[in-house]
Amino acid sequence: xxxxxxxxxxxxxxxxxxxxxxxxxxxxxxxxxxxxxxxxxxxxxxxxxxxxxxxxxxxxxxxxxxxxxxxxxxxxxxxxxxxxxxxxxxxxxxxxxxxxxxxxxxxxxxxxxxxxxxxxxxxxxxxxxxxxxxxxxxxxxxxxxxxxxxxxxxxxxxxxxxxxxxxxxxxxxxxxxxxxxxxxxxxxxxxxxxxxxxxxxxxxxxxxxxxxxxxxxxx
Amino acid sequence: xxxxxxxxxxxxxxxxxxxxxxxxxxxxxxxxxxxxxxxxxxxxxxxxxxxxxxxxxxxxxxxxxxxxxxxxxxxxxxxxxxxxxxxxxxxxxxxxxxxxxxxxxxxxxxxxxxxxxxxxxxxxxxxxxxxxxxxxxxxxxxxxxxxxxxxxxxxxxxxxxxxxxxxxxxxxxxxxxxxxxxxxxxxxxxxxxxxxxxxxxxxxxxxxxxxxxxxxxxx
DNA sequence: AATAAATTTTAGATGAATCTAACTTTAGAT
DNA sequence: ATCTAAAGTTAGATTCATCTAAAATTTATT
Numbered sequence: 001x002x003x004x005x006x007x008x009x010x011x012x013x014x015x016x017x018x019x020x021x022x023x024x025x026x027x028x029x030x031x032x033x034x035x036x037x038x039x040x041x042x043x044x045x046x047x048x049x050x051x052x053x054x055x056x057x058x059x060x061x062x063x064x065x066x067x068x069x070x071x072x073x074x075x076x077x078x079x080x081x082x083x084x085x086x087x088x089x090x091x092x093x094x095x096x097x098x099x100x101x102x103x104x105x106x107x108x109x110x111x112x113x114x115x116x117x118x119x120x121x122x123x124x125x126x127x128x129x130x131x132x133x134x135x136x137x138x139x140x141x142x143x144x145x146x147x148x149x150x151x152x153x154x155x156x157x158x159x160x161x162x163x164x165x166x167x168x169x170x171x172x173x174x175x176x177x178x179x180x181x182x183x184x185x186x187x188x189x190x191x192x193x194x195x196x197x198x199x200x201x202x203x204x205x206x207x208x209x210x211x212x213x214x215x216x217x218x219x
Numbered sequence: 220x221x222x223x224x225x226x227x228x229x230x231x232x233x234x235x236x237x238x239x240x241x242x243x244x245x246x247x248x249x250x251x252x253x254x255x256x257x258x259x260x261x262x263x264x265x266x267x268x269x270x271x272x273x274x275x276x277x278x279x280x281x282x283x284x285x286x287x288x289x290x291x292x293x294x295x296x297x298x299x300x301x302x303x304x305x306x307x308x309x310x311x312x313x314x315x316x317x318x319x320x321x322x323x324x325x326x327x328x329x330x331x332x333x334x335x336x337x338x339x340x341x342x343x344x345x346x347x348x349x350x351x352x353x354x355x356x357x358x359x360x361x362x363x364x365x366x367x368x369x370x371x372x373x374x375x376x377x378x379x380x381x382x383x384x385x386x387x388x389x390x391x392x393x394x395x396x397x398x399x400x401x402x403x404x405x406x407x408x409x410x411x412x413x414x415x416x417x418x419x420x421x422x423x424x425x426x427x428x429x430x431x432x433x434x435x436x437x438x
Numbered sequence: 439a440a441t442a443a444a445t446t447t448t449a450g451a452t453g454a455a456t457c458t459a460a461c462t463t464t465a466g467a468t
Numbered sequence: 469a470t471c472t473a474a475a476g477t478t479a480g481a482t483t484c485a486t487c488t489a490a491a492a493t494t495t496a497t498t
Contacts, residue, residue: 006485026446039486041447046484058446058493089333099327108318114308225455245476258456260477265454277463277476 005105008074009033010043011052012104014063015071023060072136073112078104079125080115086126086178087119093126093160093178094168126178128159128215144218146182147192147211154183155216162213171214174204182216224324227293228252229262230271231323233282234290242279291355292331297323298344299334305345305397306338312345312379312397313387345397347378347434363437365401366411366430373402374435381432390433393423401435 013032017024026044030037048055052067063071081103085091091099113134116122123139124130130138143158157180160168175198176182185195185203192208232251236243245263249256267274271286282290300322304310310318332353335341342358343349349357362377376399379387394417395401404414404422411427 027444035485036487037446038448038488042485085330089330089337091329091333095329099325099330102325102327103322106318106321108321110310110314111304111308111318114310118308246474254455255457256476257458257478261455 004107006043007047007052008070008105010040010047011063011067011071012074012078014053014061015068015075018063018068023062025060069136072132074104076132076134076136077106077112079129079131080112080119080122082125082127083119083122083131084115092168092172094165094172096126097163124159126159127163128161141215142217143215145212146184146194146196146214146216147208149184149216149218151184151186153218154181155218156180157182157214158217159215160213161215167210167213170210174206175201176214182214223326225262226266226271227289227324229259229266230282230286230290231293231297233272233280234287234294237282237287242281244279288355291351293323295351295353295355296325296331298348298350299331299338299341301344301346302338302341302350303334311387311391313384313391315345316382343378345378346382347380360434361436362434364431365403365413365415365433365435366427368403368435368437370403370405372437373400374437375399376401376433377436378434379432380434386429386432389429393425394420395433401433 010029010033013029014024017028017032026037026040030040033040044053044055044061047053047067048061051064052070053061053063055061078100081100082096085096085099086093116134121133122131124141124143128141128143130141132138141158145161146155149155157176157178159178160171171177180198181200183197183200185197187194192211193205194208194211195203195205197203229248229252232248233243236247236251245256245259249259252259263272263274263280266272266286267280270283271289272280272282274280297319300319301315304315304318305312335353340352341350343360343362347360347362349360351357360377364380365374368374376395376397378397379390390396399417400419402416402419404416406413411430412424413427413430414422414424416422
């Protein structure tokens with residue numbers, strides 16, 4: 001029960017990496033956490049002793065059930081806080097990540113669950129990433145890219161699939177925000193420029209790339 | 220910019236102790252933080268080098284302007300979070316302290332100020348302690364002990380002057396909560412048993428001691 | 439298969455925050 | 469005024485998370 005931040009960050013990183021590969025590599029953890037591999041090796045030994053990971057020298061590692069549940073819990077808190085900051089405190093999408101990196105370590109199940117409750121048990125965060133429930137279960141999101149919508153249809157903006165600050169700021173600039181009602185009027189067959197409007201407003205165009213990175217919920 | 224938790228906790232403790240005595244003693248800090256005096260001495264040297272305190276060996280220490288402003292900021296955040304937890308997330312008075320001990324270290328002025336805003340720039344927290352404003356200024360609270368109210372008058376419960384969990388739980392039990400309208404019907408001259416009612420409800424009695432520890436705002 | 443390249447681990451060091459034990463200074467009691 | 473108790477400091481050790489440099493292992497290339 002010491003400085004659990006560090007340990008929690010390792011478990012979160014390992015969980016994320018596990019989604020791509022069964023076995024996780026030392027270097028990938030080091031890169032994700034911006035530290036040296038040697039440091040990671042040290043920590044892996046400790047995590048293995050605590051039975052949070054299963055680790056074989058030179059071979060790679062994976063999370064135990066116990067380790068996974070801690071990792072998932074951190075992700076749950078991170079995403080709930082992000083949504084909270086955007087929905088309740090009116091932060092913009094691109095401003096919340098850093099603050100949530102801190103808030104995710106607050107230890108109080110009661111707090112996490114009440115947050116969940118006042119947000120109405122959300123299934124995904126402002127970036128469209130799924131929020132696991134209190135038991136660590138991810139419901140899969142029904143969100144689809146805007147580019148997959150039919151012409152003349154309407155949907156609700158539920159997230160983005162590109163997390164970079166420039167992109168998020170661009171969305172702010174053109175006036176696309178979480179929860180907005182978005183309508184596709186037409187799509188140019190040649191370059192797939194989308195003519196859209198937000199909340200019944202004025203029509204304007206966005207590129208194919210942007211349309212692919214905006215996630216929406218249809219009906 | 221390292222693990223600022225520790226340093227922040229020292230500055231907070233020193234600020235609190237400064238309210239009682241001009242010069243703060245090593246042992247008092249040690250007791251407040253539940254660590255050994257030797258440890259405190261070490262830290263005092265570091266704080267002095269950073270110009271956060273003015274320190275003379277064997278003589279005691281006091282905060283510099285810079286140190287004070289960090290200490291006050293932590294207290295501001297602590298109290299804002301406590302109020303947030305009680306008002307917005309429906310926690311009880313006695314449940315929020317520990318969580319606020321963690322939340323007070325979240326670094327984001329923007330977050331702190333928005334919290335302040337959605338709480339409507341409160342002047343005191345659920346325990347009746349004053350909340351400094353963004354410039355570190357404490358407005359003095361107009362709260363008085365319930366025992367100082369006139370008979371037949373009404374006021375709003377604004378805090379407590381005894382912070383202990385048993386007391387707070389007792390208040391929950393008898394149904395006294397922050398923001399309640401409280402009416403004094405009579406006070407027994409012999410033992411100062413107070414006959415009161417909450418929000419126009421049924422009359423009941425509380426002891427002199429309890430009445431002294433409930434803070435209220437009159438009109 | 440032999441060797442080079444990349445990855446991972448080991449060994450040894452550092453700084454932060456803590457401890458215990460021993461020493462020093464200040465303050466209180468007679 | 470002297471002595472003793474309390475308070476405060478120093479010295480040396482420990483644990484945690486990190487580092488660099490060097491050694492070991494695995495993987496890739498010719």
